[in-house]
Amino acid sequence: MGKVFSFNGRIKRGEYAASFATYVVGYIIIKLLIAQDSSYGILGFLVIPMVWFLWAQGAKRCHDLNKSGWWQLIPFYFFVLIFSEGDYGPNQYNTDSEAFYGADDYERPYDADTLDRNIENPQIKEENI
Numbered sequence: 001m002g003k004v005f006s007f008n009g010r011i012k013r014g015e016y017a018a019s020f021a022t023y024v025v026g027y028i029i030i031k032l033l034i035a036q037d038s039s040y041g042i043l044g045f046l047v048i049p050m051v052w053f054l055w056a057q058g059a060k061r062c063h064d065l066n067k068s069g070w071w072q073l074i075p076f077y078f079f080v081l082i083f084s085e086g087d088y089g090p091n092q093y094n095t096d097s098e099a100f101y102g103a104d105d106y107e108r109p110y111d112a113d114t115l116d117r118n119i120e121n122p123q124i125k126e127e128n129i
Contacts, residue, residue: 005049007056010064010086010093017082019057026050063093 003009004019011019030047033040058078059069064086071077 004053005056007059007069008093009060010091011057011060012064012086013061013082013084016057016061019054020078020082023050023054063091066091066093 027047027050030043033043055069055072058072058081061081062069062071065071065081065084066087072081
C-alpha cells in the first residue's frame with residue numbers, strides 16, 4: 001500500500017486509469033457527504049491524501065512515458081497519461097531492482113525477445129510452433 005503514495009517507479013496506463021477513477025469517485029462521495037450534512041466537513045481533510053495519491057500515481061505514469069512527473073501539471077495531460085502507450089524497456093526512471101519493461105502486456109505480442117530470436121533462427125521458430 002505504501003508504494004501507491006511513492007513518486008518513484010513506473011506504472012502502466014491501466015493502473016493509472018484505475019487510480020484516476022478511484023480518486024474521482026472518492027472525491028465525489030466526500031463532496032456529496034459534505035453537501036448533505038455540514039457536520040461531515042471534517043471529511044474534507046481526506047482530500048489531502050487523495051491528492052497525494054493521484055499526484056504520485058501521475059508521476060509514475062509520466063515516468064513510464066520517460067517524462068518528468070511535473071508534466072502532469074499541464075491541463076488535461078491526464079488524457080495523455082491514460083491513452084498513451086508506455087516506453088518499452090528500461091528508461092531513466094527505472095531502478096535496477098525493477099523488472100518492468102514498460103507498455104501494457106497486451107500491447108507487446110508474446111515475448112519480444114523470443115520473437116527476435118525466432119526471426120534470426122528459423123529452426124527455433126519451427127520448434128515453437
